[in-house]
Amino acid sequence: MGTRRQDTTIPDTVLAGPIGGGTTMAIRWVFPAEDGALTRLQPGATTLGRDPECTSHLPSASVSRRHAEIRWTVGGTPLLLDLNSTNGVFVNGRAVKHANLNPRDVVRLGDWVGIVTSIAGLVAEPWSFRELTAGYWGGPLLQATLAPAKLVAASDLPMIIQGETGSGKEGAARAIHAWSGRRGAFVALNCAALPEALAEAELFGYRKGAFTGAERASPGYLRAAQGGTLFLDEIAELPLPIQAKLLRAVEQRELVPLGESAPVAIDVRLLAATQSPLRLAVASKRFRGDLLARLDGLTVAIPPLRERSEEIPSLFGKIVEQYGGRAAPPRLDPSLIERLCAHDWPFNIRELTLLARKLLALHPDAAVLDHTALSDRPGAELGIAESRRPTLEMSAPDSGMFLAALRAQNGNVKQTAEILGISRGRAYRMMDKIDSLDLASLRRREGEP
Numbered sequence: 001m002g003t004r005r006q007d008t009t010i011p012d013t014v015l016a017g018p019i020g021g022g023t024t025m026a027i028r029w030v031f032p033a034e035d036g037a038l039t040r041l042q043p044g045a046t047t048l049g050r051d052p053e054c055t056s057h058l059p060s061a062s063v064s065r066r067h068a069e070i071r072w073t074v075g076g077t078p079l080l081l082d083l084n085s086t087n088g089v090f091v092n093g094r095a096v097k098h099a100n101l102n103p104r105d106v107v108r109l110g111d112w113v114g115i116v117t118s119i120a121g122l123v124a125e126p127w128s129f130r131e132l133t134a135g136y137w138g139g140p141l142l143q144a145t146l147a148p149a150k151l152v153a154a155s156d157l158p159m160i161i162q163g164e165t166g167s168g169k170e171g172a173a174r175a176i177h178a179w180s181g182r183r184g185a186f187v188a189l190n191c192a193a194l195p196e197a198l199a200e201a202e203l204f205g206y207r208k209g210a211f212t213g214a215e216r217a218s219p220g221y222l223r224a225a226q227g228g229t230l231f232l233d234e235i236a237e238l239p240l241p242i243q244a245k246l247l248r249a250v251e252q253r254e255l256v257p258l259g260e261s262a263p264v265a266i267d268v269r270l271l272a273a274t275q276s277p278l279r280l281a282v283a284s285k286r287f288r289g290d291l292l293a294r295l296d297g298l299t300v301a302i303p304p305l306r307e308r309s310e311e312i313p314s315l316f317g318k319i320v321e322q323y324g325g326r327a328a329p330p331r332l333d334p335s336l337i338e339r340l341c342a343h344d345w346p347f348n349i350r351e352l353t354l355l356a357r358k359l360l361a362l363h364p365d366a367a368v369l370d371h372t373a374l375s376d377r378p379g380a381e382l383g384i385a386e387s388r389r390p391t392l393e394m395s396a397p398d399s400g401m402f403l404a405a406l407r408a409q410n411g412n413v414k415q416t417a418e419i420l421g422i423s424r425g426r427a428y429r430m431m432d433k434i435d436s437l438d439l440a441s442l443r444r445r446e447g448e449p
Contacts, residue, residue: 024040024041024118024119025040025041025078025101025103025116025117025118025119026038026039026040026041026116026117026118026119027039027041027056027107027114027115027116027117028114028115028117028127028310029058029112029113029114030113030114030115030310030311030312030313030314030337030341031111031112031113031313031332031334031337032060032111032112032334034129034313034314035127036127036128036129036139036310038119038127039055039056039114040119041070041072041078041101042055043072044071044072045069045070045071045407045408046069046070046071047066047068047069048063048067048068048069048070048109049063049064049065049066049067049068049083049085049109050063050064050065050067051065051066054066058109058110058112060110060111060112061110062087062110062111062112063085063087063109063110063111063112064083064084064085064086064087064110066083067082067083067085067089067109067110068080068081068082068083068085068089068109069081069083069408070101071404071405071407071408072404073100073401073403073404074399074403077100077101078100078101078116079098079099079100079101079401079404079405080096080098080099080100080101080107081097081098081404081405081408082096082097082098083408083409084415084418085109085110087109087110089107089108089109090106090107090108090109090338091105091106091107091108092105092106092342093106093338093339093342097418097420098401098405098420100401101116102116103116103117103118104116104117104306104309106309106338106341106342108334108335108338110334111334112334113313113334113337113338113341115309115310115341117310126140127139127140127310128140128143129311129314129315130143132146132175133174133175133178133179134178135322136168136171136172136174136175137311137314137315137318138308138311139308139310139311139314139315141303141307141308141310141311142168142302142303142308142311145300145301145302145303146172146175146176146300148298148300149172149175149176149179149298149300150175150176150179152297152298153176153179153180153181154179154180154181156267156269157297157298158250158269158270158271158272158294158295158296158297159176159270159271159272159295159297159298159299159300160271160272160273160274160278160295160296160298160299160300161173161271161272161273161274161299161300161302162273162274162275162276162277162299162300162301162302163273163275163301163302163303163304163348164275164302164304164348165275165347165348165350166347166348166349166350166351167302167303167304167305167348167349168302168348168349169233169273169302170188170231170233170273171349172300172302173186173188173229173231173271173273174186174231176229176271177228177229177231177269177271180229180269182227182228182229182269183227183228184225184226184227184228184229184267184268185224185225185227185228185229186225186228186229186231187221187224187225187228187229187230187231188231188233189202189203189221189230189231189232189233190233190234191232191233191234191235191236191237191238192233192234192237194237194238196239199238199239199242200241200242200245200258201218201220201258202218202220202221203220203221203222203242203246204220204222204245204249204255204256204257204258205217205218205219205220205222205223205255205257205258206218206220206257206258206259206260207257207258207259207260208259211258211259219257220255220257222249222255222266222268223255223257223264223266225268225269226266226267226268227267227268228268228269229268229269229270229271230268230269230270230271231271231272231273232270232271232272232273233273234273234274234275235272235273235274235278235287235295236274236278236281236286236287240286240288243287243288243291244288244291246291247288247290247291247294249266250270250291250294250295251294253265253266253267254266270295272295278292278295278296279292304345304348305345305348305349305352306344306345309341312337312340312341312352313332313337313340313341315349315352316332316337316340316352316356317329317332319352319353319356319357320332320356320360320369323353323356323357323360324360325360330360330363330366330367330368330369331367331368331369332368332369333368333369333370333371335370335371336369336370336371336373336374338371339371339374340352359373359374399430399433399434401420402416402420402427402430402431402434403434403437405420406431406437406439406442407442410442410443411439411440411442411443413427413428413431413439
């Protein structure tokens, strides 16, 4: 019997792993537990299973006593091996007997779902998924991204919020407004939806009769946000003449509404949003460089959802609770969580929210939502990201993979061949090519005769 090793699903000090440079790889378990517990991939072997003697203890009836093992190949790549488990091993939604692991791969053992990640430094940062402001939730990456914005939120420093479509830029803007303590309103304006002919009037306001159709006065978006925050989404879409007038209003802290001659003082915090860096728009002459210089007090880059896959299960659960419309929302099945984590979400949180709403509408009385709910929804089935497919099961094991599998099977050649999907004869031929292999030593080390 080997000595009992520490359960690495409990956060503790991280030792420098095979990657080197104080960095190690780990699996962060995101379901069914919500505390983001880690299994660190140790030098040598990392065993995973229901048995408390395993390196990583995964308590569940759906997990075999010794379900899987991870060993490092000669090339420094972690190799996941199915130890003839009852319910199988899945990587990125596909059953495998063996597979190399890369960051962001999704691993499922029974009802446990984890994300492969890398950890830098000697100590793992605490993992938390929490409500940043009312109705706005985020994990460690989003929290770290918004930390500088929260620090300066109480000032009147303008900010640029950059991120892909649907990534939650307006949510971040609302959070900054909430942290600011400003007593005025939060006002959002989509500049891309603003007709060019009406842009000046809508932004700066006008008096009654200032132009044809102006049957009543309007304060405009800037004055509507007096004492508060104006969020200018897709600001690069503002016409250049309006950009020039906005620059003056920002610098002078005053504006002149259409049809008026006297300036009006304003106290407004500006938050501008863009999908791509505004410097690109400046380079293409679509955006004024002097306006960028005035707005860029701080740039906050919201990470896309595919880079935050560890928080997808918790985020999806919160969305289901919000739109479920019943006291007890449906439970989420591991197969569904696995698919959600392995999808690349090109439209980010907006796409995730719409999917949750569709599933709830199509299955209003379901006690459990699983992956089968995805196949009968209108539109294409939720797919596994193409970027993840090459990481799946290897058809031709190399010597490093073979040696790792042989060690995992305590020198049992027959079981090693079965796991790797090769004949026993080929296994022996591969053994002949490994000069340093001592089969008897492997068996003695594990207490076999």
